[in-house]
Amino acid sequence: MRIVIALGGNAMTSSDGRARPEDQAQAVAQAAELVADLVVAGHDVLLTHGNGPQVGNLLLKNELSASVVPPVPLDWCGAQTQATIGALMLSALDGALTRRGSDRRSAALVSRTLVDAADPGFTDPTKPIGRYLPEDEARVLIEHGQHFVEVPDRGWRRVVASPEPLECLDGPAADTLLAQGYLVVCSGGGGIPTVRRDDGSLSGIEAVIDKDLTAALIARQTSADVLVIATDVDSAVTDWGTAHARPIGEVTVAEMRAISRDQGFAAGSMGPKVEAVTRFAEQTGGTGIITSLSRIAQAIEGHLGTRVVPDPPVPR
């Protein structure tokens, strides 16, 4: 089976969201053991990852040191997070595969995602990045032109432009590596936002793409059977945060769209995860899963997690 797994950037930080190197290395090492188990079981795996906390930290470092070293644009920060997290993942994955006696190896691609320069996401920033701030600190930065949203129980978080992903430009290379037996790390942080200019040339553009939506795209482009969005809960739930909260198990595309319409899921959080797995099931006929990292194998076998499956054919 060909499986695409999306690992959240928040899963690679401590609860304070600071993304210390040791927290990230530990989280990646844990994830690598579980992913290696799937590879040894005979699956082809493409792993993608978030970068919200990491790209926010890099952007802030750029801004703080701008009078000393030339700052780089946000898409360069995104590329840097792909390299750093990718390198961590390669060593962790290859180590886990070797310990299991597997001779399969991993490969990480610096990878771009095509977006439309006219996407409304450029004028309405929605993607939360970086650390959480108290309201008074956020208000000062808002006065200086930055955009923030309040995240319940966590604090205030900066938001940046986040256009829709249209095409994973390096998808064919990922497909080739998968066919050669590599465990592929690709499209980290949603991919480096890239636009095609009128003359046909490609160039980066400042934004952070939602990695769950890009995961659905790369899963489609590489003909995956299953897309797993790995997060910190076993399932998406209805009526989240209330006494009526219930886990969502196996649902069809139409059922999941109805649940989304009726109650909504948090933007920048469960919302894009639900949209990603629903799109994937709708567009490919595969299964889209939301579950926690430690439950991936059970969810793929159909035992738990939120599993979105295609609608049954309409009888004639």
Ligand SMILES: NC(=O)OP(=O)(O)O
């Ligand atoms: N780029 C992105 O969606 O990252 P997170 O999953 O860390 O928010």
